[in-house]
Structure formats: C-alpha cells, structure tokens
Amino acid sequence: xxxxxxxxTFKWSEMSxxxxxxxxxxxxxxxxxxxYLITEKLEELGLTNLVENVFVPATEAxxxxxxxGLDVDMKQLEVVGRQLSNKNINQEDGLYDFDQVQKTxxxxxxxxxxxxxxxxxxxxxxxxxxRTANGAPSVSAPTxxxxxxxxxxxxxxx
Numbered sequence: 001x002x003x004x005x006x007x008x009t010f011k012w013s014e015m016s017x018x019x020x021x022x023x024x025x026x027x028x029x030x031x032x033x034x035x036y037l038i039t040e041k042l043e044e045l046g047l048t049n050l051v052e053n054v055f056v057p058a059t060e061a062x063x064x065x066x067x068x069g070l071d072v073d074m075k076q077l078e079v080v081g082r083q084l085s086n087k088n089i090n091q092e093d094g095l096y097d098f099d100q101v102q103k104t105x106x107x108x109x110x111x112x113x114x115x116x117x118x119x120x121x122x123x124x125x126x127x128x129x130x131r132t133a134n135g136a137p138s139v140s141a142p143t144x145x146x147x148x149x150x151x152x153x154x155x156x157x158x
Contacts, residue, residue, distance in 0.1 A: 113139045
C-alpha cells in the first residue's frame with residue numbers, strides 16, 4: 001500500500017504505474033463498500049424516497065454552484081454582516097445582566113469566561129465538562145456546547 005510521508009512535497013508525477021493502479025483500485029473498492037453500507041442504512045431508515053426525490057435532483061444544481069461559484073451581492077452581504085454583529089453585541093450585553101458576570105469581565109477572554117463559568121466564587125460555579133491539555137477548565141466551542149446541553153438536561157429534569 002502507498003504511504004506518503006509528506007503530502008506537501010510528494011510528487012504524484014513520479015508515482016509508479018503499479019502504485020497508481022493499486023491506489024485507484026483501493027479507492028474504487030472502498031467507495032463501493034461505503035455506497036452499499038449507506039444504501040443499506042438509508043433503506044433501514046426508510047429514507048430512499050427522500051434521497052431519490054430530493055437529493056438526487058438537487059445534485060445537479062449544487063454541482064453547478066460548486067463548479068461556477070455563486071454571485072454574491074457584496075452590499076447585501078455587508079448589511080447582513082452588520083445585522084449579525086449588532087445581534088451578537090446585544091446578546092453579549094444581555095449577559096452582563098446576570099449577577100455572576102461583572103461589568104469589568106471581558107466575555108471574549110478565555111480566562112475571564114473560565115473564571116465566570118467555573119472558578120469564581122459567586123460565579124456560575126459549573127463543573128467543567130472538559131479540560132485543556134494543561135488541565136485548566138476548557139471554554140472551547142465544543143465544551144461550551146456540551147455544557148449548554150448539560151444545563152438544558154438539568155432544566156428539563158426539574
């Protein structure tokens with residue numbers, strides 16, 4: 001099997017015909033295996049009609065967009081960008097209404113956010129669902145999503 005030690009410096013033009021054919025055969029074999037597995041799962045879930053009637057016809061339109069690109073109205077994009085920015089600012093400002101968040105906290109700071117959520121006495125004092133490589137409570141996007149899921153579960157059980 002072909003192994004590439006450094007894909008950035010690998011020269012495909014110098015690959016032997018044997019390795020090229022073998023690689024293509026592997027690609028074909030595993031693509032077909034995946035096709036059968038996915039088809040079987042779609043049939044189990046009763047989704048074959050959805051695929052045949054929605055996804056397959058949409059494939060042509062999406063492939064054209066991918067190949068040709070999309071026309072984007074830059075002025076409208078700026079308007080949408082400003083609207084989203086304003087919405088984010090308003091939501092962030094609303095967080096300062098909580099007693100656990102001090103007016104001097106920088107909610108864009110990982111340190112301040114970890115302090116508010118996990119560490120500070122009088123903060124939210126949540127148990128951190130994950131930690132960084134250094135052992136500090138994590139405030140990464142996946143960790144915050146997990147924390148939100150835990151909070152929602154707790155609220156549902158009440």
